[in-house]
Amino acid sequence: MKARITVTLKNGVLDPQGKAIEHALSGLGFDGVGQVRQGKVFDIELTGTDKTKAETDLKAMCDKLLANTVIENYSVAIG
């Protein structure tokens, strides 16, 4: 089973890296680029086959390590 976890900054949290990317994109001539927010993606292989358990485990992984829930949100997608 494969899972993808996406971690993004919460709204209202300043993202200087996203800001720098935003400026670089407009510097490359891409017009019409609004706000850019940078995040992280984790692709995780799981040996089990129980989807419900996997989802519980993956959320626990996010809460305990993969995301800093003070400043970040996460989403879990399986399959």
Add this chain to the structure above:
Amino acid sequence: MKSAVVLLPGLNRDRDMIAALTKISGQAPATVWQTDTEIPDVDLIAIPGGFSFGDYLRCGAIAARMPVMRAVAEKAAKGVTVIGVCNGFQILVEAGLLPGALMRNASLKFVCRQVKLRIANANTMFTRGYQPGQIIRSPVAHHDGNYFADAETLARLEGEGQVVFCYADGTNPNGSINDIAGIVNDRGNVLGLMPHPENLIEAAHGGNDGRALFESALGIAA
């Protein structure tokens, strides 16, 4: 007063911290390794600066989940004094021993310079050797020192006097919210700060502005 220094792979200010504690307390601190599950009976535990685990994932995130940090949390809960400097501050925040988060500097640049700090609360076990509002100098060297906390947490920190050090005179090097440079937990026995007071404790360093912090924490402040 006995002290201990936490060692983790990737830290690089551990020897500075050991030297400062040795000179100020008169005895060498014990050292504890990342896999240690027990910390000797000491009055002060210091987590030095550096780049534990290469700053992978987030600064301090991996270190905060190592066994030694569970032991630090247990000691902190018993009232033992804990100081985290730079990466040590990031580790304490990631471990949940201090509120908020430390994000990438607003300038996106690594900053290595001297800043000015205002003693925002001189009535703590870490700052009783300073005067209220006193301005001291301190080196900083970090890439992720941009302190952030939500409005509610921030109001609580400021209302309860948990903001201990603030960047002064326009020297905020990282965009930290409300110029916050160092905070304590609600009990007042755990301090985290981005500046490096251990690098300004004697004339050979060009000043001793950081010395009173350790003298305060070690109970030997004048």
